Amino acid sequence: MVSEISILGSTGSIGTQTVKIAKRLGISVRAITGNFNVRLLEAQARELKPDIVGVYDEANAAKLKIALADTEVKVISGEAGLIEAAAAKDADCVVTAVSGSVGLKPSLAAIAEGKRIALANKETLVCAGDIVMESARQNGAEIIPVDSEHSAIFQCLEGRDKKELEKILLTASGGPFRGMKKSETYDMTPEQALKHPNWSMGAKISIDSATMMNKGLEIIEAMHLFGVDICDVEVLIHPQSIVHSAVQLLDGTVIAQMGVPDMALPIQYALTYPQREISETKAPDLFALGNLIFEKPDMKELPCLALALQCASIGGNAPCIMSAANEAAVSAFIDKKIPFGKIFECVAEALDSISIIKSPGIDELIESDALAKAFVKGKY
Numbered sequence: 001m002v003s004e005i006s007i008l009g010s011t012g013s014i015g016t017q018t019v020k021i022a023k024r025l026g027i028s029v030r031a032i033t034g035n036f037n038v039r040l041l042e043a044q045a046r047e048l049k050p051d052i053v054g055v056y057d058e059a060n061a062a063k064l065k066i067a068l069a070d071t072e073v074k075v076i077s078g079e080a081g082l083i084e085a086a087a088a089k090d091a092d093c094v095v096t097a098v099s100g101s102v103g104l105k106p107s108l109a110a111i112a113e114g115k116r117i118a119l120a121n122k123e124t125l126v127c128a129g130d131i132v133m134e135s136a137r138q139n140g141a142e143i144i145p146v147d148s149e150h151s152a153i154f155q156c157l158e159g160r161d162k163k164e165l166e167k168i169l170l171t172a173s174g175g176p177f178r179g180m181k182k183s184e185t186y187d188m189t190p191e192q193a194l195k196h197p198n199w200s201m202g203a204k205i206s207i208d209s210a211t212m213m214n215k216g217l218e219i220i221e222a223m224h225l226f227g228v229d230i231c232d233v234e235v236l237i238h239p240q241s242i243v244h245s246a247v248q249l250l251d252g253t254v255i256a257q258m259g260v261p262d263m264a265l266p267i268q269y270a271l272t273y274p275q276r277e278i279s280e281t282k283a284p285d286l287f288a289l290g291n292l293i294f295e296k297p298d299m300k301e302l303p304c305l306a307l308a309l310q311c312a313s314i315g316g317n318a319p320c321i322m323s324a325a326n327e328a329a330v331s332a333f334i335d336k337k338i339p340f341g342k343i344f345e346c347v348a349e350a351l352d353s354i355s356i357i358k359s360p361g362i363d364e365l366i367e368s369d370a371l372a373k374a375f376v377k378g379k380y
Helices: 013-025 038-048 058-067 078-086 101-112 123-139 148-157 203-211 213-226 264-272 303-314 318-334 342-353 362-379
Strands: 004-008 028-034 052-055 074-077 093-096 116-119 143-145 165-172 233-237 243-249 254-258
Touching (some): 004 013, 004 078, 013 038, 013 093, 013 264, 028 038, 028 078, 038 052, 058 074, 058 078, 078 101, 093 101, 101 123, 101 362, 116 123, 123 143, 123 213, 123 362, 203 213, 213 303, 303 342, 318 342, 318 362
Parallel strands (some): 004 028, 028 052, 165 233
Antiparallel strands (some): 243 254
């Protein structure tokens, strides 16, 4: 169990839950970061008394510096601020709860210090999984997944020889448009897409769940986390979100992790691993559940998921281009600049327009990320 942490993205859904869990477990918070919610950042800084508060936006950092002038908290800004917060000397764990590729460099900085990474920022592995995992191996840094699906897989594989694994069964709720044809969802609004049936999440991941791009990103994340190939991961639509994922072993055994749809469980386990502590989350009532449904995804009606599988097979910088273009397209959709169906089209066009690099270095990946975002933003 960790004793002191940094939280990147402390004002978001994962971040605020992490703050609550840390307080309950007596874990000290040494650094926090945010972007636009200056008021909440100030409140967290006064309550948690971290050494550092990072604000990505320069103007908001200036406002927070004035607001916290009567405290000893150091306010830092920009990407450099996130990196400094991630590498905070006293923290033995960094919770990466920021959304998008902005989490990559801070994660690498924390890994270089040999810290535990409680990873809720899937884009870090999607964009640069080979580099991140190799750095973790070289620096003795633990990467403990916070995504509910990857936490489930991690728990199911604990203490097992990887040779026993035959297949990862990655579950997906299907999102708010489950069972609908892509022609029916093309003009859906952000308000409709944000209404996830089971989970309370941030805007970006909620939209990704609606397009099923989130599951595509999670396939790539699982490939890096667990050292498997794309053929070793199968997606199951499971609308109840009770089985968070499962593993199929070589003897035909299937081991699943079950729980109510509550991110507090995987967050807490990433902080307490390898121990377990009492949580505020109740176990699922199996008598009340009734039937559990599992369906095959229809790739013809889920083009974002199909595209993610293609990028996973291509490798190189293709997943990075896809993730970055998707990030920009989702932002445009939330701002009502494009319809829902255009998200896939933007990502596909970016992949067709940007050169694929087979074995990219970190600088080439960062450039690919920037090119993909600029391509999408240039269209609208």
